[in-house]
Amino acid sequence: MDLLRFITAGSVDDGKSTLIGRLLYDTDSIKVDQLETILKQSKNKSEGEIDLALFTDGLRAEREQGITIDVAYKYFNTDKRKFIIADAPGHIQYTRNMVTGASNSDLIIILVDARQGVIEQTRRHSIIASLLAIPHVVVTVNKMDMVHYSEAVYNDIVLDYMKMAEQLNIKDVTFIPISALNGDNIVKPSANTPWYEGETLLNLLETIDIANDINHTDPRFAVQYVIRPQSEDLHDYRGYAGKVVSGVYKKGDLVTVLPEGIDSEIEAVEINGEEVDVAFAPQSAVIRLKHDIDVNRGNVIATQANMPQVSQEVEAMLCWMDTKPLTPGNKYLIQVHGKTVRCVVKEINYQLDVNTLQRHENISQANLNDIVNVTIKTASPIVFDSYESLRANGGAILIDETAFTTVAGCMLQ
Amino acid sequence: MSQFKLDYLDLLEAESIHIMREVAGQFERPALLFSGGKDSITLVQLALKAFKPGKIPFPLVHIDTGHNFPEAIKYRDEVVERTGAKLIVRNVADTIKAKGLKEQTGKFASRNALQSYTLLDTIEEFGFDACIGGARRDEEKARAKERIFSVRDEFGAWDPKRQRPELWNLYNGKIAKGENVRVFPISNWVELDVWNYIKRENIELPSIYFTHEREVLVHGEYLVAVSPFIRIDEGDVIETRRVRYRTVGDMTCTAAVESTASTIDDIVAEIHKTNISERGETRIDDQVSEAAMEDRKKNGYF
Ligand SMILES: Nc1nc2c(ncn2[C@@H]2O[C@H](COP(=O)(O)OP(=O)(O)O)[C@@H](O)[C@H]2O)c(=O)[nH]1
Numbered sequence: 001m002d003l004l005r006f007i008t009a010g011s012v013d014d015g016k017s018t019l020i021g022r023l024l025y026d027t028d029s030i031k032v033d034q035l036e037t038i039l040k041q042s043k044n045k046s047e048g049e050i051d052l053a054l055f056t057d058g059l060r061a062e063r064e065q066g067i068t069i070d071v072a073y074k075y076f077n078t079d080k081r082k083f084i085i086a087d088a089p090g091h092i093q094y095t096r097n098m099v100t101g102a103s104n105s106d107l108i109i110i111l112v113d114a115r116q117g118v119i120e121q122t123r124r125h126s127i128i129a130s131l132l133a134i135p136h137v138v139v140t141v142n143k144m145d146m147v148h149y150s151e152a153v154y155n156d157i158v159l160d161y162m163k164m165a166e167q168l169n170i171k172d173v174t175f176i177p178i179s180a181l182n183g184d185n186i187v188k189p190s191a192n193t194p195w196y197e198g199e200t201l202l203n204l205l206e207t208i209d210i211a212n213d214i215n216h217t218d219p220r221f222a223v224q225y226v227i228r229p230q231s232e233d234l235h236d237y238r239g240y241a242g243k244v245v246s247g248v249y250k251k252g253d254l255v256t257v258l259p260e261g262i263d264s265e266i267e268a269v270e271i272n273g274e275e276v277d278v279a280f281a282p283q284s285a286v287i288r289l290k291h292d293i294d295v296n297r298g299n300v301i302a303t304q305a306n307m308p309q310v311s312q313e314v315e316a317m318l319c320w321m322d323t324k325p326l327t328p329g330n331k332y333l334i335q336v337h338g339k340t341v342r343c344v345v346k347e348i349n350y351q352l353d354v355n356t357l358q359r360h361e362n363i364s365q366a367n368l369n370d371i372v373n374v375t376i377k378t379a380s381p382i383v384f385d386s387y388e389s390l391r392a393n394g395g396a397i398l399i400d401e402t403a404f405t406t407v408a409g410c411m412l413q
Numbered sequence: 414m415s416q417f418k419l420d421y422l423d424l425l426e427a428e429s430i431h432i433m434r435e436v437a438g439q440f441e442r443p444a445l446l447f448s449g450g451k452d453s454i455t456l457v458q459l460a461l462k463a464f465k466p467g468k469i470p471f472p473l474v475h476i477d478t479g480h481n482f483p484e485a486i487k488y489r490d491e492v493v494e495r496t497g498a499k500l501i502v503r504n505v506a507d508t509i510k511a512k513g514l515k516e517q518t519g520k521f522a523s524r525n526a527l528q529s530y531t532l533l534d535t536i537e538e539f540g541f542d543a544c545i546g547g548a549r550r551d552e553e554k555a556r557a558k559e560r561i562f563s564v565r566d567e568f569g570a571w572d573p574k575r576q577r578p579e580l581w582n583l584y585n586g587k588i589a590k591g592e593n594v595r596v597f598p599i600s601n602w603v604e605l606d607v608w609n610y611i612k613r614e615n616i617e618l619p620s621i622y623f624t625h626e627r628e629v630l631v632h633g634e635y636l637v638a639v640s641p642f643i644r645i646d647e648g649d650v651i652e653t654r655r656v657r658y659r660t661v662g663d664m665t666c667t668a669a670v671e672s673t674a675s676t677i678d679d680i681v682a683e684i685h686k687t688n689i690s691e692r693g694e695t696r697i698d699d700q701v702s703e704a705a706m707e708d709r710k711k712n713g714y715f
Contacts, residue, residue, distance in 0.1 A: 001420060001421050002418070002419070002420065002421050002424070003421040003424045003425070070558050070576070071558065071578075072557040072558045073550045073557055073558075073600075073601070074551075074557065075550070075551045075601070075603045077603075077605075081421070082421045082606070084601055096578060097578075099578075099580070100578040100579065100580055103580040103581045104580075104581060104582075211417075211418050214417070216417050224431070224434040224435060224437075224438045225434045225437045225438040225464075227464055227465075227466070227467040228467065229466055229467040229468070234466055234467075237466065237467075239466075239467075241434050241463065241464070242434070243427075243431050243434075243582070248417065270465075272462045272465055273462075273465030273466045278417075280417040281417075282419075282424070282427055282428075283419070283423075283427050284426075284427045284430035284431050284434070284463070286465075297438045321578050333587070335583055335585060336583075337583070338435075338438060340587075392581075395580060395581040395583065396583070397580055397583050397585060399585055399587055404585070404587035404588060404589060405575075405577055405585075406577040406578050406579075406580075406585045409578070409580040409581075
């Protein structure tokens with residue numbers, strides 16, 4: 001059994017909450033008492049009928065406002081996989097939430113209302129999916145019951161979407177005609193769509209190959225903490241605890257500690273205090289080196305044969321997440337794995353219109369939910385890869401220097 | 414097919430260990446809140462594995478309501494003994510006395526709400542900047558949006574609107590003086606994951622998690638252990654039943670479930686079958702209002 005993280009995206013009323021509720025309900029993931037609470041709240045429904053959408057409802061503030069304001073996480077599992085759903089709201093304002101939820105996702109489900117087809121927000125969600133390099137896209141054409149399960153309607157939507165996706169960097173896309181309300185093609189194949197020969201949504205979620213999405217070729221190890229027991233029996237022990245961000249590590253590997261660029265060799269790779277043959281992404285491990293060199297939190301251990309970028313200047317696509325706008329010249333902290341350094345956003349090169357893919361130049365500031373391309377200069381070198389080529393080592397966040405809030409997510413280039 | 418495949422428990426563990434190390438790396442004075450419940454027991458195991466062969470580089474903190482199951486206290490002390498971790502205990506009873514707090518009254522008077530005061534005092538006393546807790550997002554609706562690094566102000570309050578977006582696996586632990594962060598390394602685990610992990614890791618548990626005979630007060634659907642901490646009224650139904658606990662909190666507000674499960678395998682099998690969620694079945698205090706948890710979180714309960 002492994003683990004799949006996915007995000008759902010759709011505009012308001014496309015049926016996202018109903019779909020999630022349906023997945024949870026049909027996989028027996030909703031417990032009796034939770035169901036009772038939902039039944040109690042399903043006021044507008046006739047006796048005994050449940051409003052599946054209510055299952056994803058969250059905090060009181062939003063219950064009062066009647067909207068979802070943030071990313072919520074839901075869990076369910078089948079015999080084959082454990083699933084983590086990032087539920088980001090579909091409201092037009094909330095690019096920030098979608099970017100957040102998408103950052104960790106292996107897959108995105110984009111909902112399209114069969115009556116409306118591909119709309120501006122479908123394009124927006126697809127552009128964000130491609131920016132965040134989500135490996136797999138599933139387009140569910142929902143509310144098929146309202147178009148009489150028409151194959152023609154479905155086919156038109158598929159064609160429209162394909163045409164739009166041509167401009168985007170979307171690698172793996174699958175289409176499924178569904179009715180979240182009635183459960184068609186969600187868990188069980190539907191008799192209403194005999195013309196559809198593909199798999200059900202759940203089946204796809206259970207079987208899609210995600211093991212190969214993890215990079216095991218470019219070794220990057222982010223040091224988080226130095227273990228020095230300084231006890232009698234472990235007097236000289238010095239282990240670098242961290243995360244295998246990508247790639248594989250083993251004893252004898254010739255490595256370089258970055259950004260300083262000091263060479264050494266791996267003496268041992270350990271997990272849970274025991275030496276192992278290899279450690280690979282995304283494992284947490286401890287690396288010991290042959291030489292007595294100064295390695296600290298924030299260092300990256302790479303192999304000499306395969307190096308990341310080390311630079312004080314970087315271009316990035318960035319999603320602005322703060323109400324205070326970004327203006328060129330502003331200073332922030334930039335965090336890349338264990339390293340946090342001061343930086344200045346030198347220039348906003350252009351703004352990306354997430355509805356049209358158009359680039360607007362001569363932009364004086366970026367506001368909440370804007371996606372912009374910027375040039376960042378850092379106070380000391382940072383170690384990274386281009387997000388496009390190595391997703392696991394290309395993400396960074398900007399932090400406000402005085403309020404300490406997270407103000408941007410950056411895809412480094 | 415890749416040869417480098419991990420089981421879901423390995424993936425969850427790797428993520429949690431990464432978070433533990435972020436805490437040790439980013440904060441000056443972290444602490445791990447230890448209640449003796451299965452979730453905090455899991456945290457201790459993860460912390461041990463994260464820092465081997467070193468010791469856990471932060472103390473375990475127990476906020477003692479005085480209403481504990483004796484088995485849980487015994488277990489706590491054994492864990493400390495076995496791991497060599499540092500233990501700090503602070504008593505809710507002392508806070509009540511010192512601050513002249515008013516205790517709840519009634520049949521199942523609970524010190525759950527007062528725990529927050531002792532916790533905040535303890536945070537201040539030791540200057541803790543991060544407190545690791547065992548909350549999971551699947552426990553309750555209000556938790557589903559909780560961050561892994563959850564920033565609290567000086568009053569321990571949680572403001573849903575002030576929470577920082579969390580991208581990739583980058584955790585922003587920067588805080589102003591007086592603020593602190595609650596960290597939840599097992600956010601992404603569900604109850605069954607915890608049990609499966611305990612089984613896989615062969616972790617010893619307090620005996621009350623397994624079936625035993627106990628005198629209980631039958632209160633509607635709930636079975637509450639007879640103890641000096643609850644009020645027995647005339648006409649109360651008291652019976653001896655075979656029970657176990659799904660979660661270990663205070664004796665006043667944690668209900669037992671009827672069960673004959675005597676091993677972890679039995680428990681896992683039982684959970685597979687039961688269709689009542691953990692909180693609904695065992696936390697009496699959550700039933701009070703639908704937004705109960707949310708209110709407590711805003712008041713500094715972790
Ligand atoms: N007929 C029909 N209605 C649906 C379907 N899916 C959702 N709905 C309805 O569409 C409305 C909006 O659904 P909801 O899940 O709340 O949408 P959200 O805003 O995307 O979360 C609700 O009244 C649903 O009952 C479907 O497949 N068919």
